[in-house]
Amino acid sequence: MDKKLLLVDGSSYLYRAYYALPPLTAPDGTPTGAIYGFVRMLLKLISVFNTPYIAVVFDRPEKTVRHELYKEYKSTRKETPNDLQSQIPKIKEIIKLLGIKIVELPGYEADDIIATLAKKAEKEGFEVVIVTPDKDMNQLIDEKIKVYNPMKDEIIDTEKVLEKYGIKPNQFVDYLVLVGDSIDNIPGVKGVGPKTASTLLQQFGSVDEIIKNVDNLKGKLKESFSSVKKEDLELTKSLVKLHEDVNVDIDINSLKKEKPDLMKLKETFEKLGFKSLIKEIDKPNILEKKEQVSQKSLF
16 A cells, blocks of 8 residues: 655645735635635645645644743734635635545644654654645654645755755754744744854754853853753743644544545535636546656655
């Protein structure tokens, strides 16, 4: 059996679809831009990767365990626009009609669910590709788990992480502890940017070892690490490290892609005014098509 699993960060795709296209509306006037963009991108993923197993994972609106740890977590992010929120139920409906499972869990972010499913699948002999532009996922990369960044059309593996950041994937959590994450409002170590973080980890291997060797640092860097509090570093680490043990009661084999309901898909696309997508799914084997070049570069 072809044990290859595609895990799609649905939440990041939502926003990408929403902001990538001009406002679109159905014949009845309801907003459809995010729906159209999301479905178009998902159809492309299905065509390019053609994995037997696939799931789309979403964030939930509830607060997460990270909000409990750090009140300022993601506090700088804007609220989801109302006209995007209104399109989410229809997007999920179409995903299901395509024969694809949706996974979400209150209290946990999509990233943690993806991390848990990826590691679980790996233990069961699967090769996994995570579809996301989120660099946090680099910490999961190993021989069997890769990341595909759809924004850059780029496959990220161990060699790519080393080339891009100068470190190994198993050092990526420490890298994030040092540089922080401005998008999620997570502070790093003062005065430490990407290049410095990379250099320090190449030299010392981990944040713990940097702290142990603080006397070997010089100038402002020594000042920064001398003044940093251990509990602050531990908090940052707890925020950036993905949870690989979320209680998601899902059998990986249940993520096998099912046969799409083409009749209902066409009816739905017709109501939404998606004539081009009707033509798309009418093409022979479009939902099972392989693009060999991309397939070879991934597995």
